[in-house]
Amino acid sequence: MIYTVTLNPSIDYIVRIDKVTIGSVNRMDSDDKFVGGKGINVSRVLKTLGYDNTATGFIGGFTGNFLEDGLIEAGIKADFIHVDQDTRINVKIKADQETEINGPGPQISNQQLAELEGLLGQLSADDTVVFAGSAPSSLGNTVYKRLISLVKEAGAQVVCDFEGQTLLDALIYQPLLVKPNNHELEAIFGVELAGVADVERYARQILTMGAQNVIISMAGDGALLVTPDAAYFAKPIKGTVKNSVGAGDSMVAGFTGEFVKTADPIEALKWGVACGTATAFSDDLAELDFIKETYHKVEVEKL
Structure with a gap:
């Protein structure tokens, strides 16, 4: 089984407008709301290609419910840890220039992190885990060292889609990609x-x-x-x-x-x-x- 881990998923609110004028009322031409986050995007495309996969990470509140419902509707297994605060909303403005306004994400408790660790610790050599995107600020990206190490100890392969130091830190775990x-x-x-x-x-x-x-x-x-x-x-x-x-x-x-x-x-x-x-x-x-x-x-x- 392929698993995707999105520690800080989102609802991506896509706004289309010809041009944004700062300090004025701007009326959009159209909008869409999509379940978002890098790992969740990977899950959606995997499912489109016909690969069954499980999406996990942290979700919370009415926005988390929207996200979970969207994945289930798409036929993707959702096995998230539920947290106290709302899953974030990211605004993507598609105008003469693309602009993004990304939310910070919820606070994650030690107990909630332990629940995710318990889930990942049950994997096996038959599994591949895709880690993608940044973690909520309450955890920091160093949390990936704990999670990736746990998955490797279980015998699973890992794919790491990170930037900068987070990517470099992951290389000691010999990621598949x-x-x-x-x-x-x-x-x-x-x-x-x-x-x-x-x-x-x-x-x-x-x-x-x-x-x-x-x-x-x-x-x-x-x-x-x-x-x-x-x-x-x-x-x-x-x-x-x-x-x-x-x-x-x-x-x-x-x-x-x-x-x-x-x-x-x-x-x-x-x-x-x-x-x-x-x-x-x-x-x-x-x-x-x-x-x-x-x-x-x-x-x-x-x-």
Whole structure:
């Protein structure tokens, strides 16, 4: 079973408007409300691809109920720890420029954290756990060290979709996959990347630090998968970007689902790129037909 862990999920309130004028009343053209959070996005795309999975983490209040109901309606098993305060609401303003206003998230007690640890401690070598996104401020991202260690002790594989120091801290646990983008890779090593060769060089350093596979997403410039055996470049696919928010999560879902099923890194990369690209070209997370259409456009070359 694939599990996704979202410690600080959200309702994503999408607002569409031509232009935001500060200090004035702005009337939106349209809006949508989606269950959100990086791990939950991974769960949604996994389910779209036909992979059963369980979403866990912390939820609370009427917003938490909305989130849980949405996952169940989508056919995703929800096994969350319920907390005292409301799950946060994140506002995504899609105007002439994209703007996000993200809530802080609820307070998590030691008892509630222990409940999640109990759930994760029951996993086995047949399971893969995707950890994604930031933790609530009451926990801090260092909590991932405890949770990932617990999952590895149970024998399960882990996928870690983090940034910066949180990503670096996770590498000692030999994650199946990490997926920084090129800008995050630059920030980690304090360098400027001049091309694909540079990207591969520093991605290989991530491998030597513990990761089993590294995907570097480069937005409109394609994506690079580096494994212990080889490097594979997925060429960019042309289209109009509508939704950059969930593209990375979709890529993680596509890669993880296929790799868990087949252990084929090239096919996993192709499905990851297809999912990420299709979502980038969609208003919300991509639908299956569009993902399949995009998959047939993915071109991968070995470097």
